[in-house]
Amino acid sequence: xxxxxxxxxxxxxxxxxxxxxxxxxxxxxxxxTLPTRVPALDRLLGGGLPRGSLVEMSGRASCGRFSAALSAxxxxxxxxxxAALVDPGDHFDPQGAADAGVDLPRLLWLRPRALKTALxxxxxxxxxxxxxxxxxxxxxxxxxxxxxxxxxxxxARRARFHETALFVLSPYRVTGTAAHIxxxxxxxxxxxxxxxxxxxxxxxxxxxxxxxxxxxxxxxxRARETHAPLRLQLLDAVNAGRTEENQEKKKIFLEGEExxxxxxxxxxxxx
Amino acid sequence: MRLACLVVPLFPLAAxxxxxxxxxxxxxxxxxxxxxxARVVAATKKARRAGIRPGFTLPQARAxxxxxxxxxxxxxxxxxxxxxxxxxxxxxxxxxxxxGEGLAWVDVDGLSRLFPDERDLGRALxxxxxxxxxxxxxxxxxxxxxxxxxxxxxxxPVVVPxxxxxxxxxxxxxxxxxxxxxxxETLSRWGLTRVGEFAKLPAAEVASRLGEAGHALHxxxxxxxPRPLVPRQPPPSFTEGVELEWPLLTLEPFLGMAEGxxxxxxxxxxxxxxxxxRLDVSLVLDPDGCDTRSVDLPAPTRDVKTLxxxxxxxxxxxxxxxxxxxxxLSAVPDAPRRGQLTLFGPAEIAxxxxxATLAKLFALLGEGRLGAAKAVDGHRPExxxxxxFAPPPPPPERRVPKTGRGLLAVRVLRPAVQLEVLVEGERxxxxxxxSGDDAGPAGGVRVASGPWRMEEGWWLDAPATRAYWDxxxxxxxxxxxxxxxxxxDWFADGIYD
Numbered sequence: 001x002x003x004x005x006x007x008x009x010x011x012x013x014x015x016x017x018x019x020x021x022x023x024x025x026x027x028x029x030x031x032x033t034l035p036t037r038v039p040a041l042d043r044l045l046g047g048g049l050p051r052g053s054l055v056e057m058s059g060r061a062s063c064g065r066f067s068a069a070l071s072a073x074x075x076x077x078x079x080x081x082x083a084a085l086v087d088p089g090d091h092f093d094p095q096g097a098a099d100a101g102v103d104l105p106r107l108l109w110l111r112p113r114a115l116k117t118a119l120x121x122x123x124x125x126x127x128x129x130x131x132x133x134x135x136x137x138x139x140x141x142x143x144x145x146x147x148x149x150x151x152x153x154x155x156a157r158r159a160r161f162h163e164t165a166l167f168v169l170s171p172y173r174v175t176g177t178a179a180h181i182x183x184x185x186x187x188x189x190x191x192x193x194x195x196x197x198x199x200x201x202x203x204x205x206x207x208x209x210x211x212x213x214x215x216x217x218x219x220x221x222r223a224r225e226t227h228a229p230l231r232l233q234l235l236d237a238v239n240a241g242r243t244e245e246n247q248e249k250k251k252i253f254l255e256g257e258e259x260x261x262x263x264x265x266x267x268x269x270x271x
Numbered sequence: 272m273r274l275a276c277l278v279v280p281l282f283p284l285a286a287x288x289x290x291x292x293x294x295x296x297x298x299x300x301x302x303x304x305x306x307x308x309a310r311v312v313a314a315t316k317k318a319r320r321a322g323i324r325p326g327f328t329l330p331q332a333r334a335x336x337x338x339x340x341x342x343x344x345x346x347x348x349x350x351x352x353x354x355x356x357x358x359x360x361x362x363x364x365x366x367x368x369x370x371g372e373g374l375a376w377v378d379v380d381g382l383s384r385l386f387p388d389e390r391d392l393g394r395a396l397x398x399x400x401x402x403x404x405x406x407x408x409x410x411x412x413x414x415x416x417x418x419x420x421x422x423x424x425x426x427x428p429v430v431v432p433x434x435x436x437x438x439x440x441x442x443x444x445x446x447x448x449x450x451x452x453x454x455x456e457t458l459s460r461w462g463l464t465r466v467g468e469f470a471k472l473p474a475a476e477v478a479s480r481l482g483e484a485g486h487a488l489h490x491x492x493x494x495x496x497p498r499p500l501v502p503r504q505p506p507p508s509f510t511e512g513v514e515l516e517w518p519l520l521t522l523e524p525f526l527g528m529a530e531g532x533x534x535x536x537x538x539x540x541x542x543x544x545x546x547x548x549r550l551d552v553s554l555v556l557d558p559d560g561c562d563t564r565s566v567d568l569p570a571p572t573r574d575v576k577t578l579x580x581x582x583x584x585x586x587x588x589x590x591x592x593x594x595x596x597x598x599x600l601s602a603v604p605d606a607p608r609r610g611q612l613t614l615f616g617p618a619e620i621a622x623x624x625x626x627a628t629l630a631k632l633f634a635l636l637g638e639g640r641l642g643a644a645k646a647v648d649g650h651r652p653e654x655x656x657x658x659x660f661a662p663p664p665p666p667p668e669r670r671v672p673k674t675g676r677g678l679l680a681v682r683v684l685r686p687a688v689q690l691e692v693l694v695e696g697e698r699x700x701x702x703x704x705x706s707g708d709d710a711g712p713a714g715g716v717r718v719a720s721g722p723w724r725m726e727e728g729w730w731l732d733a734p735a736t737r738a739y740w741d742x743x744x745x746x747x748x749x750x751x752x753x754x755x756x757x758x759x760d761w762f763a764d765g766i767y768d
Binding site: 090104 | 616617618620621624625628631632635636640641642643644645646647652654655656657660661662663665666669670671672673674675676677678679680681682683684685718720721741743747748749750765766767768
């Protein structure tokens with residue numbers, strides 16, 4: 001068999017070998033998890049929201065659930081994928097979401113009036129091909145008699161079949177056995193600028209996120225983390241370039257921790 | 272083939288005067304461009320008598336005629352006028368080609384029985400255009416160029432006898448053939464100035480020196496037009512209907528019949544690779560009368576269940592008021608969105624699946640309850656607008672998301688929750704929701720930060736004048752509340768979460 005001719009260098013360097021192409025394709029393959037870009041959550045989730053799974057995060061008002069969901073939506077839409085937000089409480093703020101980095105044209109916002117309609121809408125969007133669907137149950141009561149495990153199992157199955165990450169925000173645990181991972185947020189404490197106690201300025205708050213349940217496997221040889229701190233700041237504090245170090249030195253906690261100095265903060269830019 | 276060329280001179284002006292006929296006797300110039308760079312495209316007779324010509328700038332034209340009325344080009348009006356011209360030509364012959372701005376080609380072969388004299392045919396075309404308020408001229412010949420040139424001559428209609436095109440075109444300058452720049456240079460080097468001189472050259476020699484384009488030009492100069500007429504295809508109509516044996520009084524049996532009609536419509540739409548973007552419904556009522564309605568869809572779809580759900584919602588929302596003895600369903604077609612997959616980028620949602628989902632959600636949630644959110648300019652925190660959801664195509668390679676900003680978000684309360692607030696001076700010290708709303712704050716205030724005043728729309732009848740406070744309650748919870756300075760009431764419009 002005659003030998004193949006050797007290509008001129010100016011042509012050869014423009015070609016890619018099959019091995020290089022496979023490596024490149026592996027690098028661009030759909031990741032198994034969707035990072036939320038909230039360090040506490042990503043540590044507990046093992047990298048991010050797993051595709052094809054239902055993750056529930058519960059907590060009272062002002063615990064950081066909504067901020068975590070917006071951060072996840074921002075991360076997904078910035079990669080170029082589309083996401084959906086099922087918002088029966090009509091709580092979404094486009095201005096705030098844009099500040100958080102959400103690519104608004106890639107986010108489908110649904111505003112159902114009733115919880116039953118919200119669950120039907122959620123089931124419909126799960127079948128479409130969105131990378132992430134966030135179902136924000138807000139602060140409303142969810143009747144366990146009306147919406148029992150069967151509802152959540154159905155949604156979880158739909159998410160698994162279509163490889164969509166379903167992130168459910170609820171005021172208390174509602175998904176029963178259907179959730180792949182369950183988180184809860186608590187111990188929320190506001191941070192105020194104590195330098196101006198006559199008129200303190202809200203800087204942000206911290207909370208703690210607990211891993212209540214997971215079916216995901218941890219990294220071998222390493223004990224799985226079960227809780228992590230969640231730190232959130234208002235927009236102007238971020239713009240002013242406050243560092244974590246400065247925050248730890250200057251923040252004041254009204255639960256009575258001593259020896260800490262007030263931080264300089266500014267009002268939310270949401271006005 | 273015998274062709275008629277119907278041309279509307281000064282088409283931008285004719286389209287404008289079609290919408291504003293009162294301006295016909297005034298000195299009017301239609302201009303293109305902005306400000307002092309605007310140039311006259313066409314002018315009325317009164318303006319032309321004053322010396323205004325196409326190409327003048329508006330200041331130049333106004334210098335000649337200070338009271339000149341200037342109008343911009345009316346793009347929508349010109350489109351409508353072009354459609355009207357084509358429709359007018361279509362009343363004489365079914366094969367009409369859209370020639371662009373104010374120009375239509377008409378195949379008049381076989382009309383000799385109706386119009387033995389071609390001049391009568393030309394007059395009929397001119398009269399049909401006049402009914403659409405378009406002053407047209409007509410030329411009839413066996414080649415497009417000859418017909419076009421004939422239409423530009425006075426004393427319209429002008430008929431060029433069959434076979435006489437070469438002699439008709441011979442005295443014309445070569446520019447009438449509209450040759451490209453290379454051909455113009457070559458022909459002028461050859462010393463040619465007239466179409467007749469060019470037509471006399473041997474065809475084989477012209478083809479070998481000027482190529483295929485030159486050969487086509489030569490054929491046109493000799494009165495033989497190789498360009499075929501490409502007739503306009505009217506949009507296909509998708510209508511299915513049924514005349515019922517007996518009147519239907521209830522909804523369910525009607526929906527059963529309608530489902531069959533929708534399935535037939537869906538199959539026909541599929542054969543044309545399009546979806547339904549609007550469903551026009553016409554119901555024949557007993558004993559007489561008609562109920563018509565339209566059902567709009569957020570995206571083209573052929574999904575029968577979705578169309579049936581929307582039809583059901585429409586009939587439940589506004590019942591026809593009488594028994595139905597027949598119906599027809601017309602689907603307005605639109606091409607479904609196409610998606611181009613990328614090799615290395617993130618996957619795009621299949622456009623037809625997305626369209627079906629949006630239509631189902633529209634049927635489930637109603638109008639104004641889904642879409643892509645858009646930030647709105649203003650100060651009120653609750654402001655928003657919704658646009659149809661049409662995500663841009665994914666990038667060619669998966670992007671890495673930016674580092675998280677760790678921003679604290681606000682959960683907006685829509686509508687704002689009215690509060691009963693106890694104050695010390697201006698500062699709130701205790702509050703509770705008047706309606707007992709779960710979302711509203713309740714309890715004593717631990718820290719209150721404010722007031723920050725917001726004012727919007729002072730010129731409106733109902734301006735927004737608010738004094739905002741950030742409050743942390745003793746029982747937990749961070750709220751954004753405000754006092755309406757106009758009425759004095761307190762509201763909670765956000766929760767920091």
